[in-house]
Amino acid sequence: MKKLLTISIVLLLTFVMAGSVVAQTEIEVWFHSGRGSEREVIRDQAQRFSEMDNGITVNLVKLPEGSYTQQVQSAAAAGDLPDVLDLDGPTIANYAWSGFLKPLGEFVPEEMEEDFLPSILEQGYYKGNLYALGTFDSGLAFWGNKEYLEEVNARIPEGVEDAWTFQEFMDITKRLQELSEVEYALDMKLNYGVNEHYTYEFSPFLQAFGGDLINRETMVAEGTINGPEANAFASWFQSLFERGYADPNPPGDTQFIEGKTALAWVGHWTFNQHKNALGDDAILIPAPKFMGGKQATGMGSWAWSMPSSTEHPEAAWEFMKFILQPEEIIKMTNANGAVPARESAIEMSELYKEGGELNLFVEQLQKIAVPRPVTPAYPTITSAFQTAMDNIINGADVSQELNDAAETIDEEIEYMGIEQGE
Amino acid sequence: MNRSNKTVIGTFLTPAVVLLMAFMILPFVMAFVLSFTNSRLIPGPRGTQYIGLTNYQKLVEDNMFWRGLKHNFYFVIIVVPIQTSLALLLAILVNQKLKFSKFFRTFYFIPTVTAMVAVAVVWSFLYHPNGLINSFLTFITGGVWGGVDFLNTTRWAFPAIMAMSIWQGVGFQMLIFLAGLQDIPSSYYEAADIDGANSWEKFKYITLPQLKNTTTFVVISTTILAFRLFTQILVMTNGGPQGSTYTVMLHIYKMAYQRLNIGYGSALTVVFFIIILIISLLQRYLLGEQREVA
Structure with missing residues (x-):
């Protein structure tokens, strides 16, 4: 009996000590x-x-x-x-x-x-x-090709406050498009494919027009994503492609660094790519002031x-x-x-x-950064917006597409049983 | 049947039955059950609830589902006859005792064994406005062909995917036809030769009737595969432009894995399964497969 006790104590001690040595979490x-x-x-x-x-x-x-x-x-x-x-x-x-x-x-x-x-x-x-x-x-702004911008006498903004106005932006775009080297004045990086980047990069334009993906207070899409501001944004965005300012189907990722496009609306991750190719000619331009001086960028x-x-x-x-x-x-x-x-x-x-x-x-x-809506319905919001933008870029009826998106989002929010404030 | 025989049968059957249950029957039963719930891939704070026929009601009013289904039918009606006839033609060609016929057999089969994702990516490049197909068409028409952005125009996107799918899938059906052709006893043809039948008559009265079961199998399997159209759509157009290449499988994928709505995705799956089942049974009845072994 005593022997057994000794053995158990020894065993116990061994375990405890081994445990303290191996007490790695x-x-x-x-x-x-x-x-x-x-x-x-x-x-x-x-x-x-x-x-x-x-x-x-x-x-x-x-x-x-x-x-x-x-x-x-x-x-x-x-x-x-x-x-x-x-x-x-x-x-x-x-x-x-x-x-x-x-x-x-x-x-x-x-x-x-x-x-x-x-x-x-x-x-x-x-x-x-x-x-x-x-x-x-993340950071999202226009990357500009300085050589082209100087050629068209564009003012280079210093910071967020003195960003281009809508008029100025459209004017510069038009003049850039007239340069013989420039195939498309704007580069919307559609080569990334129809995915989250559509929402990340294009919803700031929607917000700068005064619209949004969803009413952030009531969490209802109807009247916001298909409101008059959103319709104005989408018609403007569609016209960029119709007027040939942007390529609806870019062949690759190198249009900007090859000098075929002059202004690229894209995130921080292109910094090295742009610097290596264009050096000091690659400059950063803040998000322009659109309707009523509103500016927005992604985050x-x-x-x-x-x-x-x-x-x-x-x-x-x-x-x-x-x-x-x-x-x-x-x-x-x-x-x-x-x-x-x-x-x-x-x-x-x-x-x-x-x-x-x-x-x-x-x-x-x-x-000026605007968060994407913080709601459990976000997967649906982004997928509906992506579909609508993809169709709009390809020439679909703007108001119909936005109405469809609003309907899809609101239906899903109701189906998920998300209550206000959730 | 004695006892040991039963044990042997049981032993051999068990692995297949277990796998079939685990990977075919059980998931289907689960899909059926889940289709009556609001189950989500990441459930909400209120968990999963039984919601009766809500998902099925939603489905009836879901325009995108009906649009996808329409495209699926369109795809099947165009692709199945073309792919089947082309496969038969190729099988007859490579069955001739010609030089290099073994080489061509392998060659036609290569697209089928290549992963669909890889094939789809390559074809996206081929279909690009500055891609090989446009360059070639411009070249042979002497510049008359202006170049078409195949995958981004509503008129061309779906036909472009159909053409690519036929090219990719035809090798498999060819192989089945080839096996069927080689099963036809040569004595039939010899007898026909003696009777003075020409090649067309031999094809019409011997080859085709003898291939009846093979044809039934090929048509049904091609139809089912055509309904499952998904990978090339996801890679090449993602259902666009303007929903012109949207299919039911893509819809199910988007509902279940992008919107995380497993319950609704399951309801779609169940309905789609029933539709395909009915069509397959109908085809089988119409084509009248003969079961007896020759």
Whole structure:
């Protein structure tokens, strides 16, 4: 009996001691596999974090970007989410609505939260709770070919405030189109395909016309996405293609850098491509002031969240805190050219700090960026808008298309049983 | 049948039955059940609820579904006869004892074994306004052909996809016809030769009747495959321009995986399944497949 007791004590001690040595918490982190440089940075961050003496190791799982959202949706449906999850901005509300995400309020200190760009917080908040924090945001503006702009004596705006007016913009477009080297004055990057980029890049024009995708107060699309402002926007947008200012079917991604187009409405990610090809001739031009001086640009990008199913919320937050440090943010944005998510990180970035080449993106995000609607019905809103825009670009009846979109969205909101304010 | 025989049959049947249940029957039963709910890929805070026939009512009023179905029928009516006759023609050609016939057999089959996504991407380039097909047409017409943006004009997009689908799928049907042709005993043809029949008569009175079962199979399988039209649409036009290439499968995909509306997607699947089932049974009845083994 005594012998047995001794053995059990020894065994117990062995287990306890072994346990304390191996008391490593392993957390699983999922992220979308974007460009190579982006992948390198996150892998390096995970490795350095795991090597720190904090008892946490990171199991980094990269999933292909093309099917990322679908894979996460399937995992959510199967109750199989990791401890830390990378999500595309507009999908956050849907996951939060379903209760798959843990609010981050208890982890994020106030002074840390204040350091983030307002656009990052707008994207991460759903119904008064913060669910996601990104290390970077996106920037959307016109890239201009300086040589052509000077040739047509276009005024180059300094910042958001002195942006082109609608008249000025149309006038410059017309003159650019008359240049013999220019095939199309405007480049709308339709070669990206009919997907989220349609909503990201074209809904700011809709908003600058005074319209929107949905009434943000009542969450009803009828009267907004097919309202008079939206109709004016869509007719104008269609006319850009009808008048030959923009190519409805561009053969590839290189029209702007080959000098075949003069103004490209596209995001920050083209920075390196444009700089390498055009050098100082590639300049950034703020979103023009459209109807009633209204300006709008896109915002939102990938952000980090914590599934509510995680068993290690503290460890998960440790990792998020680590990659959200200004020094780490800079490592990422240097690799992918995006806008750093925190003011303190922006100050450290050569490109984005005051006077930096891409500071305009920061200025736009602070002043004129409009979030895509934060609602669980977003997947339907964006798909209806994409379909309508695609058809409108191809010459369909504008008001009919917008009415269809409004009907689709409102029907879905009713079907989903989304209540006001949800 | 003795006991050990039963055990043997059971042993051999089990793997097939299990797989069939797990991957065919069960998903279908689930789709049927889900079609009466508002199930979402990511369920909302109120979870999944039974909503009766709401999904089916929604379906009746869903213009995009009916438009897709119309396009599916259009596709089947044009593609099935052309693809079947072309396949038969090719099979007869490569069945001749000609030089290189083995080479051509392989050659015609290559598009079928190539992944549809890859084929569709390549054909998108071919159909581009500055692509190979337009350049070729401009060249042979001496510049009269002005170049058409095939995939972006409502008139051309669907025919362009049909042509590409026929090209891609014809090799498979050819192979089945070829097998059917090689099954016809040569003594029939020899007898016909003695009777002085010409090639056309031999084709009409021997080849065609002997290929009846094969033809039935080819027509039904081509019809089902044609109804399932999806990959090339998603890659090449995504249903556009202006919905001119929209199909039911694309609609189901969009509802279930873009709008996350699994319940409604399931209802669409059930209805579509029933439509295809009825058509297949009808075809079988009309073509009168003979079951007895020759």
